[in-house]
Amino acid sequence: MKARTIIPAIWIAFASVIAGPASAHDGQTETVARKFGQAIPNIPGKSLVVVEVDYAPGAASPSHRHAKSAFIYAYVLSGEIESKVNDGETRIYSAGESWSEPPDAIHSISRNASKTEPAKLLAVFVVDSDDKTLTTPVK
Numbered sequence: 001m002k003a004r005t006i007i008p009a010i011w012i013a014f015a016s017v018i019a020g021p022a023s024a025h026d027g028q029t030e031t032v033a034r035k036f037g038q039a040i041p042n043i044p045g046k047s048l049v050v051v052e053v054d055y056a057p058g059a060a061s062p063s064h065r066h067a068k069s070a071f072i073y074a075y076v077l078s079g080e081i082e083s084k085v086n087d088g089e090t091r092i093y094s095a096g097e098s099w100s101e102p103p104d105a106i107h108s109i110s111r112n113a114s115k116t117e118p119a120k121l122l123a124v125f126v127v128d129s130d131d132k133t134l135t136t137p138v139k
Contacts, residue, residue: 030055030112035122039129049125049134055081056118060111063138065104069128072101079119084109106138 036050053061066072074083075098084090085101085108092113093099101107112119125134 030059030061040126045129047125047127047129049127051123051125052077052120053123054118054120055079055112058112058115060109061107063106063108064110064135065106065138066101066125066136067127067131067134068104069131070101070103070134071126072105073124074099074101075122075124077120077122079117080113081119081121082109082111082113083107108138 031054033052033054034049035052036048038048040046040048074081074093076093076095078095080092080094082090082092083099085099085105090109091099127134
């Protein structure tokens with residue numbers, strides 16, 4: 001399968017898990033928009049996928065795990081995001097701040113820290129091109 005067919009398949013799998021209903025305050029959910037997806041030409045078998053996640057006031061993503069191969073860099077574009085990855089501390093990141101997630105991490109908290117203002121982050125994935133599911137809810 002060529003990279004041009006793998007990347008859309010990855011995005012569809014990711015979007016179907018993340019863009020669905022999320023557990024959030026007052027029924028608010030996040031929206032996910034794909035911004036970029038391409039095989040990395042000098043790293044065979046790896047792809048770069050970038051998504052923008054918009055959180056309404058009080059919105060949250062369900063607790064989730066990313067693909068075993070996915071290294072993730074998250075950058076807060078606006079507002080404040082509360083996040084907890086693996087056994088790390090729960091922290092609030094403001095616009096201009098960032099964090100990373102190692103492969104196969106559990107992201108137990110990912111939510112807008114404000115109940116009155118929206119928040120937005122950019123998530124950059126370096127992932128095996130053949131990974132079909134980028135995000136899986138943790139029960």
